[in-house]
Amino acid sequence: MSWRKEQRRAERGYHHGNLKEALLQAALGLIAEKGAAGFTFADAARMAGVSAAAPYRHFRDRDELLSSIAQRGFEQFEQRLTAAWDDGRPDTVTAFERVGKAYLAFAREEPAFYNAMFESGVPVDSNPALQAASERAFNIIRAAAERLAALAPPGTPRPPAMMMALHIWSMAHGVASLFSRGDAARRKLPMSPDELLEAEVLIYLRGLGFPTDRRAQAKGAEPPPVPPEASSGSGLPPGGPWGKPK
Amino acid sequence: MSWRKEQRRAERGYHHGNLKEALLQAALGLIAEKGAAGFTFADAARMAGVSAAAPYRHFRDRDELLSSIAQRGFEQFEQRLTAAWDDGRPDTVTAFERVGKAYLAFAREEPAFYNAMFESGVPVDSNPALQAASERAFNIIRAAAERLAALAPPGTPRPPAMMMALHIWSMAHGVASLFSRGDAARRKLPMSPDELLEAEVLIYLRGLGFPTDRRAQAKGAEPPPVPPEASSGSGLPPGGPWGKPK
DNA sequence: CAGCTCATGTAAACCTCGTTCACATGAGCT
DNA sequence: AGCTCATGTGAACGAGGTTTACATGAGCTG
Structure with a gap:
């Protein structure tokens, strides 16, 4: 040997x-x-x-290796989120959902990174570089939320972007860690984690008063009056964000 | 010695x-x-x-001890959720939010159980008793969602209760594991985890078309027409579910 | 190119942990 | 009193984390 x-x-x-x-x-x-x-x-x-x-x-020790991996993970994570956000093109809501999907895709495709980042017990503040990388990644979500918040329909109180960002993050992380990875993925679900998260985010955005029909807005401009095709007055496709009740 | x-x-x-x-x-x-x-x-x-x-x-081994603890955790978890739900009293939405708070409270007050249940890497299906306990706990959330779904405002498509339950669970777990425990709690937040989750759930429910003003319904009855005090036509208090933008 | 130095690797040792096995103990029954 | 079986003990094994003294050789220096 x-x-x-x-x-x-x-x-x-x-x-x-x-x-x-x-x-x-x-x-x-x-x-x-x-x-x-x-x-x-x-x-x-x-x-x-x-x-x-x-x-x-x-x-220095095993933990430092782990922490290095977590840091790299956050860096790649940031890149993927940035690419998905694509500066809000073609419209803010579409791009926002793409970020959500990118979150889950990352969790699924890079289990090692995701594990090191969120499930390894490495404290985020164990290393300043790690902390910084983590914050840069979160800032993508935050920036996207900022843009979205600026689109709040007139007459509606404008939601704090930071809060929105934290909400979205918690949804994405919740879905990823409960349903999308490892053992957790074995739970039997009526829909895929991606669909689950997409519906969750759409419902949430609707709750904030956003028109969640993509046609209703473009390029970050103020949303025009709801066109007649937008059904049920909510801007959502018929049947709700969760599709037809089969 | x-x-x-x-x-x-x-x-x-x-x-x-x-x-x-x-x-x-x-x-x-x-x-x-x-x-x-x-x-x-x-x-x-x-x-x-x-x-x-x-x-x-x-x-049998260390894992079996861990799994026993996780099982006990789910049992206590179920008790707390059941107590919080209190069969939907005094009204469904209030009780529903109380369940959310109970979720976070459990995560905060019983870190060991929560850890064993969700963060220890113990596969839920490693032990039939564990799996059963886990399902019983989730069923509380599911039953609550069921009741809530039945209250869907007329004219709105009725959301699948299972989906709602999964959404709520993912929010609660996301907030708990990102912001409410251990190292994660060290992240600086503009609001407490409890407030964060409460706002998140309220916005979500509003997105489903539920009147989130508690006065608007009682005892699970069909919601009466929105009374004039309910502001802005959404049933939410002025300022939105996140309170006054200080 | 000879020689030096320092970053980088090695071997051996120590401790802790998980786990097993042969053996000891004593609680409860006959 | 004596048996028996569940429960606990001690020693042993292998593995991993970490440290320490020592080895190697890449690259500079003269």
Whole structure:
């Protein structure tokens, strides 16, 4: 069995050359497989072909590795949310929903990152860089909420954008962690997590008085009077945001 | 140092008498302190004054202890939700909001249970009793949603109660796990988690067309025509569900 | 190019934990 | 009194986290 280690060493020499990165990648894979709780420092080292003590040259301890991954996660998260938001094109509500979907997509497609970010027990404030990355990501949601709030129909009290952002975040996180990942996904649902979240957000926005029919507005302009096609006076498609009751 | 162990043994004899219960209590305390991830079987044994091997007479392994705690958690959770719902008294919306508050209160006051139930990585289906307890608890929310759905204003499409229940659950869980517990509670918020959730639920209900002014209905009866005091035609108090924009 | 230095890796050791196994104890029944 | 079985003990194993003393070699310096 030890020829393997020898061969690896022969391949790469005494020094690895890029161990830090290799450890992060290995950890990412392991966390995706077994969750942040099941991930071990030693395994990551093994996977990178180095001794168990080597990682300590690059991370103070296991928690710091985890926290680094969480930080990267928030960075990628921010990118995905930014792309989804696309500065509110083609219209604010459509873009807003796209952000919601991007949230769930991230949670589903990057389970390792999501796990490290929200479920690993790493305190957000354990590391200033982590905290900053987390805030940048949240700010995307907040900025989107800001734009949405500015569209509040005249006559309606304008909702605080921060509150809206927190509400949306809680919905997305709630759906993701209860229904969209890992063991939780095994709960039997009448609809997909994506549909669930989309309906939730639409109903919420309607509750704030927003026209949730996309045709009713464009490019962030003040919404025009509701056109006659918009059904039931609420701007929603017939049947409600949850589709036809099959 | 060993006089302590001896004394303990002297106090309680060779047999503990109620080790299973003692272990559950010890675990509860440890989880509350350090989270389910940081909790160790050995610590629980130490705290109960027995050897590290003793717990295996009562639990197959560490996971089974955790799962037992999660189950108890769901049972207590169900009780609290049931009490809060109080069969929809004095009116459905009020009772519904009380359930939301009870959810958060439970998450805050019973961090160990909440942790074991939702954040410990214990799969809900690892144990039939656990699964059943979890479903009973969720059924309270579902039943409440059912009653609420039946109140849908005439002319509005009636929302599926199951969907409503899932939405409410996701909001409550989202707020609890992001803002109301442990490290997460350190995020700076413009309002308390309770207020945040209450506003969220009210806005959501309004989005479904429910009159969210409590005076507008009583005892689950069909809501009467909106009285003149109900402002702005939405049934909400002036300023919106989030209070005055200070 | 020889030599030095420091970042980077290794091996070995220590502690804790989860888990198992052979054995001890004593509560309750016969 | 004696049996028996549930319950607890101690020792042992393997694994992981972490530290420490030592090894290696990449890159600078003269």
